[in-house]
Amino acid sequence: MNSKPRLLTILDVVTVLLLLVASYMVFFYAPQEAVMGDVQRVFYFHVASGWVGMLGFIGAAVSGIIYLIKKDRKWDIVGLAAVEIGIAFIFINIVTGSIWARPIWNTWWTWDPRLTTATVMLLIYLAYLMLRQGIEDPDRRARFGAVYAIIGSLSVPLTYFSARIFRTIHPVVIGSGDPSATGSFDMTPMMTQAFMFSLFTFTFIFIDLFWHRIRLGQKTDHVEQLRLKTME
Amino acid sequence: MSIDQQSTPYPGESTSGRLGSFMRAMFAVVWKDLSAELRSRELISAMLVFALLVILIFNFALDLDPASRREPTITAGVLWVIFVFAGTLGLNRSMAVEKDRGCMDGLLLAPVDRSAIYFGKVIGNLVFMLMVEIIVLPIYSLLYNVNLFNPGLLLVILLGSIGYVAVGTLLAAMAVQARTRDILLPILLFPVVLPVILAAVKASTGFLDGSEMEMILPWLNLLIVYDIIFSAVAFMVFDYVVEE
Numbered sequence: 007m008n009s010k011p012r013l014l015t016i017l018d019v020v021t022v023l024l025l026l027v028a029s030y031m032v033f034f035y036a037p038q039e040a041v042m043g044d045v046q047r048v049f050y051f052h053v054a055s056g057w058v059g060m061l062g063f064i065g066a067a068v069s070g071i072i073y074l075i076k077k078d079r080k081w082d083i084v085g086l087a088a089v090e091i092g093i094a095f096i097f098i099n100i101v102t103g104s105i106w107a108r109p110i111w112n113t114w115w116t117w118d119p120r121l122t123t124a125t126v127m128l129l130i131y132l133a134y135l136m137l138r139q140g141i142e143d144p145d146r147r148a149r150f151g152a153v154y155a156i157i158g159s160l161s162v163p164l165t166y167f168s169a170r171i172f173r174t175i176h177p178v179v180i181g182s183g184d185p186s187a188t189g190s191f192d193m194t195p196m197m198t199q200a201f202m203f204s205l206f207t208f209t210f211i212f213i214d215l216f217w218h219r220i221r222l223g224q225k226t227d228h229v230e231q232l233r234l235k236t237m238e
Numbered sequence: 239m240s241i242d243q244q245s246t247p248y249p250g251e252s253t254s255g256r257l258g259s260f261m262r263a264m265f266a267v268v269w270k271d272l273s274a275e276l277r278s279r280e281l282i283s284a285m286l287v288f289a290l291l292v293i294l295i296f297n298f299a300l301d302l303d304p305a306s307r308r309e310p311t312i313t314a315g316v317l318w319v320i321f322v323f324a325g326t327l328g329l330n331r332s333m334a335v336e337k338d339r340g341c342m343d344g345l346l347l348a349p350v351d352r353s354a355i356y357f358g359k360v361i362g363n364l365v366f367m368l369m370v371e372i373i374v375l376p377i378y379s380l381l382y383n384v385n386l387f388n389p390g391l392l393l394v395i396l397l398g399s400i401g402y403v404a405v406g407t408l409l410a411a412m413a414v415q416a417r418t419r420d421i422l423l424p425i426l427l428f429p430v431v432l433p434v435i436l437a438a439v440k441a442s443t444g445f446l447d448g449s450e451m452e453m454i455l456p457w458l459n460l461l462i463v464y465d466i467i468f469s470a471v472a473f474m475v476f477d478y479v480v481e482e
Binding site: 074130136137140141153154160167 | 405408409413415416417418419422426428429430431432433436437440457460463464467468472475478479481
């Protein structure tokens with residue numbers, strides 16, 4: 007439990023700078039989309055925060071598996087950190103998506119596969135936090151958290167597949183898209199650059215927050231152990 | 239030498255012996271649950287009355303006029319809401335009784351494979367759920383004047399209940415060990431079990447609608463895949479849930 011590592015400070019600074027550059031690229035560098043106008047600029051951070059949300063949830067499931075094998079508390083802290091960051095970013099993803107959907111789809115919300123999956127993901131990981139809250143014993147809390155993260159990560163793709171069998175109106179900008187999707191568009195090179203840069207930046211934000219949250223988790227753990235020691 | 243030996247329930251003797259003792263342990267758990275239920279009739283009666291109340295509430299909540307009552311989408315949706323809610327009630331109770339008087343600790347002390355306990359509980363819960371469903375279906379047919387005796391629908395109900403109970407038993411075992419156990423199970427279970435409900439409602443609608451098999455088959459496949467994945471994973475992680 008020592009002072010903040012130098013590398014983390016550097017990472018903080020780099021992340022803030024990257025975010026500034028990314029914001030500039032999104033608002034000024036990328037051209038205005040011909041049909042949708044400025045509201046399309048939501049897209050860059052919308053997809054990037056969805057990406058971070060996915061990273062968080064994959065991280066939670068993987069650290070859950072490692073925890074069950076190794077029984078090392080470190081991995082429980084990592085899993086919790088991943089879930090918390092994932093929740094925040096999937097929420098940003100949903101909110102930005104709704105802001106875009108209001109003018110484009112003429113509704114805040116539709117039960118499209120991706121929207122449904124994002125919501126289910128959010129609900130599963132909120133349930134994860136509630137489960138942890140209800141258990142005092144740290145080892146049991148870690149075990150249950152790991153089990154639920156694994157079960158949840160299996161359920162999310164299944165939800166996606168089952169919802170996918172319905173017709174979708176969500177545009178697929180990356181990869182081959184269905185031309186009937188409302189609000190689809192082709193990216194110009196400058197848009198692609200802004201988009202890729204946003205993804206890159208948000209990956210940095212994820213790593214930076216992840217590191218901070220793991221450190222916080224370790225300190226919380228340490229405080230808890232000290233408190234137990236004084237109580238004995 | 240091994241012939242005159244009585245089939246001892248110790249695991250690890252031979253492959254067939256191990257399987258035999260596994261099955262015996264599993265059915266012992268099932269039998270324990272069933273005979274306890276046969277004497278008290280707490281669980282089934284609670285689930286059943288609850289299911290009837292849900293039917294009643296839906297009647298007023300949706301203000302079902304005779305025409306829309308026979309809509310397959312509404313019928314399938316209402317049926318699955320009934321099963322899911324009544325099932326939650328049953329799952330919670332079946333695990334809470336194990337926890338309350340230290341029965342779970344007793345079960346865990348038994349020298350049997352712990353997955354036998356899991357599958358025993360799953361089969362017990364499945365039996366309760368199917369019994370409730372078998373009683374609800376004719377009552378629903380009667381009250382809403384729809385014919386629900388469709389072999390396809392029964393298959394969907396069986397598959398959907400297996401998936402629901404497989405993951406529900408695991409999560410109920412976790413929920414009863416938490417401080418907030420009365421409210422936790424639905425919160426844990428519903429988002430995870432959503433794909434099975436979605437597929438079950440769609441497949442039920444298909445059968446009630448008389449759709450072609452081509453339309454229904456993807457949903458049935460999804461149900462089977464879900465059942466297999468979740469039984470397998472729950473089987474693998476159940477040890478960690480009951481470990482003390």
